[in-house]
Structures are given as structure tokens and as C-alpha cells.
Amino acid sequence: MSGGMSAEPRPEARLVEVRKNVLKQNDVLARALRERFHEAGVLVVSLVSSPGSGKTAFLEKTLTLLHSRYKVAALVGDLATENDAARLARSQAPVKQIITGTVCHLEAAMVRDALADWDLRQLDFLFIENVGNLVCPSSYDLGEDLRFVLLSVTEGEDKPLKYPTIFNSADVAIITKADLAAAVEFDEAAVIRNIHAVRPGMEILKLSAKTGEGMAELLQFLESRRTHVRSAAAVNR
Ligand SMILES: Nc1nc2c(ncn2[C@@H]2O[C@H](COP(=O)(O)OP(=O)(O)OP(=O)(O)O)[C@@H](O)[C@H]2O)c(=O)[nH]1
Ligand SMILES: [Mg+2]
Numbered sequence: 001m002s003g004g005m006s007a008e009p010r011p012e013a014r015l016v017e018v019r020k021n022v023l024k025q026n027d028v029l030a031r032a033l034r035e036r037f038h039e040a041g042v043l044v045v046s047l048v049s050s051p052g053s054g055k056t057a058f059l060e061k062t063l064t065l066l067h068s069r070y071k072v073a074a075l076v077g078d079l080a081t082e083n084d085a086a087r088l089a090r091s092q093a094p095v096k097q098i099i100t101g102t103v104c105h106l107e108a109a110m111v112r113d114a115l116a117d118w119d120l121r122q123l124d125f126l127f128i129e130n131v132g133n134l135v136c137p138s139s140y141d142l143g144e145d146l147r148f149v150l151l152s153v154t155e156g157e158d159k160p161l162k163y164p165t166i167f168n169s170a171d172v173a174i175i176t177k178a179d180l181a182a183a184v185e186f187d188e189a190a191v192i193r194n195i196h197a198v199r200p201g202m203e204i205l206k207l208s209a210k211t212g213e214g215m216a217e218l219l220q221f222l223e224s225r226r227t228h229v230r231s232a233a234a235v236n237r
Contacts, residue, residue, distance in 0.1 A: 038232060043145055047127065058209045064091040074127040076112050099115045111143065163197040170199075
């Protein structure tokens with residue numbers, strides 16, 4: 001029999017419905033987090049990229065450079081291990097690992113729970129390293145002010161075209177491992193063209209966590225964005 005009206009929705013339809021509800025619930029939690037972050041006057045930056053693009057190396061360098069002048073902290077998500085938290089803790093900043101188990105992205109509820117015993121008003125910058133994945137994290141708002149998508153020079157210039165959603169859900173693209181560019185004949189013009197084909201006008205920074213190239217510009221960018229957040233928090237007080 002075909003075409004009959006059935007009282008029960010098809011299993012696929014139910015799955016889509018459950019997924020929509022999960023995303024809606026995440027959006028509500030993310031909005032609440034964003035309000036908390038703004039009230040506290042902390043700039044929250046999340047990092048997304050494929051596994052191994054250099055998120056932890058970039059964060060370790062950034063936390064170390066900011067640590068002397070600002071109160072900085074980080075959350076880091078992985079399916080398993082506390083390895084990245086241990087690496088980031090070397091910067092002296094407070095760091096917490098979120099283990100996601102089988103989940104390939106962070107969700108707002110995980111961020112909320114991880115922050116439960118932290119006083120956000122004591123912080124100037126909070127960084128959130130997402131699980132290494134170019135697909136899943138793009139749908140989940142974490143309440144962050146800025147999302148950086150990292151792309152290392154060794155990954156291939158076509159990645160923005162193959163994974164447009166992650167580039168569309170981010171605010172800034174960071175090209176990492178600049179020190180390896182010559183060795184892999186990195187075509188910078190092609191990457192910039194591909195990023196802008198997906199997201200016209202997207203801000204792009206290039207750096208190396210290893211040599212420190214480009215880190216000064218990155219710090220300047222972060223400091224100027226924090227000034228905005230601080231003045232907005234003061235106005236709302
Ligand atoms: N040459 C060079 N190597 C780098 C740089 N940044 C990271 N790496 C290396 O790239 C590898 C992966 O770096 P991670 O920082 O662990 O990458 P990740 O994105 O945090 O990885 P996941 O958390 O597993 O997704 C490590 O061997 C790093 O030492 C860089 O700027 N230059
Ligand atoms: Mg990492």
C-alpha cells in the first residue's frame with residue numbers, strides 16, 4: 001500500500017525532528033552563555049579546525065603571550081585523553097579538558113558545565129578549543145564572541161571549498177604552520193581566493209605557533225576586540 005496517511009511519522013522524519021530540537025535547545029543555552037560572557041566582560045574565542053591543524057599549539061603560544069598582561073583561561077574538547085589540557089597548562093593559565101566520548105563537537109551545555117565553578121568576571125579572555133573536525137562543530141553555537149577556523153598550510157588549498165559550512169560559521173580564518181609553507185609549496189593566493197569564494201570579505205590571518213611569525217598581529221586583533229567587549233559590558237552595567 002502506498003500514499004496512505006499514517007499516524008506515526010516516518011523514522012527519518014522523527015530523527016530530523018529530534019535533531020532540530022537538540023539544535024534549538026543548544027541555541028537557547030548558547031544565548032544564555034553569551035549574555036553571561038558579556039555581563040562578565042570576558043572575550044570568548046573558540047577554535048575549530050580539522051584534527052592536527054595546530055589549535056593546541058596556537059593556543060599554548062597565545063596563552064603564554066597574553067598571560068603576563070591579562071587573565072586568560074581555556075577549555076579544550078576532545079573525544080578522549082587529557083593530553084591537550086596538559087599541554088595548555090604549561091602556559092600557567094587555568095585549563096579544563098572536556099571529554100566528549102563519542103560526540104564529535106562541543107555543545108553549549110558542555111561549556112556551561114565546565115565553567116560551573118569559574119568566576120568569569122575574573123577573566124579577560126576565555127578560549128575554547130573544539131574537537132578537531134571540519135563538519136560537526138559548525139552547527140553548535142557555544143555563546144562565543146568570535147570563532148576562529150584554523151587551516152594549516154599542509155592541508156590543501158581546497159578545504160574551504162570542500163567544507164564551506166565551517167568557514168561560514170566562523171568569523172576569522174587563521175592560516176597556521178606558516179613556517180612549513182615553502183616546503184609544501186603552499187599557494188596562499190589560492191587559499192585566500194577559496195576562503196573568499198565561500199565567505200566574501202572574511203578576515204584572514206597567517207601565523208606560525210612554532211616561529212611566532214604573525215603572532216603580534218593576532219594579539220593586536222584580540223586586544224582590540226576585547227576593548228569592544230569591555231566597553232559594551234560597561235555600558236550595560
Ligand atoms: N611546523 C609547525 N608545526 C606545528 C605548528 N603548529 C602545530 N604544529 C604541529 O602540528 C601537530 C598538531 O598540532 P596540534 O596543536 O596538536 O593540533 P590540534 O589542532 O590541536 O589537534 P587536535 O586537537 O588533535 O585536533 C603537532 O605535531 C604540532 O607540533 C606550527 O606552527 N609549525
Ligand atoms: Mg588540540
